[in-house]
Amino acid sequence: MIDACSESAVLFFDVDGTLTSFDPDDMTDKDFNAVHPSKAVVDAFGRLRNAGHQAFICTGRPLWLIADGLRALNPAGIVAMAGATLEVEGRVVHEDCFDEDVIVELARRITVAGGEALFETNGATYSLEPVGVEQSFLLGAGVVHDVDQMRVDGRLLVGKVCINACDLARVANDDGFIDREFELCNTGGQNRELSPKGIDKGVGVARALEYLGRTGNACTFGFGDSGNDLGMLVAVETAVAMGNAMPEVKAVADYVTDDVAHDGTVTAMQHFGLI
Numbered sequence: 001m002i003d004a005c006s007e008s009a010v011l012f013f014d015v016d017g018t019l020t021s022f023d024p025d026d027m028t029d030k031d032f033n034a035v036h037p038s039k040a041v042v043d044a045f046g047r048l049r050n051a052g053h054q055a056f057i058c059t060g061r062p063l064w065l066i067a068d069g070l071r072a073l074n075p076a077g078i079v080a081m082a083g084a085t086l087e088v089e090g091r092v093v094h095e096d097c098f099d100e101d102v103i104v105e106l107a108r109r110i111t112v113a114g115g116e117a118l119f120e121t122n123g124a125t126y127s128l129e130p131v132g133v134e135q136s137f138l139l140g141a142g143v144v145h146d147v148d149q150m151r152v153d154g155r156l157l158v159g160k161v162c163i164n165a166c167d168l169a170r171v172a173n174d175d176g177f178i179d180r181e182f183e184l185c186n187t188g189g190q191n192r193e194l195s196p197k198g199i200d201k202g203v204g205v206a207r208a209l210e211y212l213g214r215t216g217n218a219c220t221f222g223f224g225d226s227g228n229d230l231g232m233l234v235a236v237e238t239a240v241a242m243g244n245a246m247p248e249v250k251a252v253a254d255y256v257t258d259d260v261a262h263d264g265t266v267t268a269m270q271h272f273g274l275i
Contacts, residue, residue, distance in 0.1 A: 009219045009274060010212065011048065012058040012079065012205055012232055013265060015070060017188075017225035018242055019057075021260050036069035040263045045073045047275040056208055058201050060160065060193060060228050063087060063122040065140075077211070082185070082195050082228050083204030084159040085122055086211065094207055095122065098196050100156045102181045106171070106194075107147040115167035119150055120160045126150045161194040168192050186227040188246060193228055202231030221272070223257075223265050225249060240268045 013019050020035040037045075048055050054076035057066065063080050077088040084096040103119065110117050110128055118138060119126045126144045127136030136143050144150055150158065161182075163171075172178045182194040201224075209217065222229070222236035225245040233239035233252050241250045243259035250256050255271065258264035269275045 007219055009053045009221060010076075010209065010214065011053060011055045011221045011269075011274070012201075012208070012223070012236060013055060013075075014201075014224040014226065014229050014232070015057060015059040015061060017244060017260055018223050018229075018265060019070070019073075019260070034069075035067050037073060038263055040266050042073060044263075044266045044269055044275050045075075048269070049074065051275065053274060054212070056205075058083075058204060058222070058224075058229075058232050060187065060201075062120045062125060062159065063092070064124060077208055079201060079204035079208055079232075080122065081120065081159040082193060083199050083201040083231065084195060086204060086207050088208075088211060092122070093211060095157075095159065096196050096199050097121075097157050097159050098181075103150075103156050103158050103161075104147050105177070106161065106181075109171035109173070109177075110163075110167065111145075113167065113170040115163070115170055117161055117163040117167065119158045120162065121150070121152070121157045122159065123152065123157075159196070163192050163194065165190045165192050168194075185230075186246075188226055200231030201228060202235035205232050205235040221268075221274075223268065225260070238272065240265075 019037050019041055045055055056077045056079055057070060057075045058079040060082040061080060066078060079086055086094040107128055114130050116129050119128060125141040127141040129143050131145050134143055150156055181197055183197060183200055185193040187193050217237045220236040221238045222232045223240045224233055225242040229249055239253045241253035241256045242264045255268060257268040
């Protein structure tokens, strides 16, 4: 951890629970494209740019769910899908997806168990539901009942899966499939995220820094609150946990700031002399 940063810094910000409010136990019928950072956060991002720093959004969201209010922050880039995707200047420069056979098998298990899950691509999110269910809790997600309905030009481009902890337990079958093929993350409440093996936000941070031509993690900062932020916080030089962060996130943080409702990201940027 550094006490202050006088040179150009690179900052990585989670979205839900960090830049914007988020309740993992109350996700039903939420419009995730309607989020808007506070005026204090918007102003802080402008001051970061004026000071010569570079701010990346580093989120579990796919690109289609990067709301206009987030893009209006004019970030230097976006690490999306919990590290699987890197977008810079509106161009996807890296994208990891699951092997198709892994997604086919996971979908089969969910269907057999009568469960549901969100299969995320950068262009759309597909809500795999039992036959007879025609509405997803995630506004904007397309309801499907078969994995082939997720294909685009014949391809499955799934980069992340969100599933309830109870449904995950029902499909795991204790045969090692989940541990073998996925990175499993607790994002709060009953929500679990499955990413391709070896992929997390820390990988996305490393790719962003490589793209910028930086070696090492000197003068880098990460801001987060949830289990999927742990990789990011380990990858940066200075880890900042929100006041509303999960205990395991606070445990690895160099600095615990105010909660999201009190613009904790701004407090931390001021603390480290970034703005």
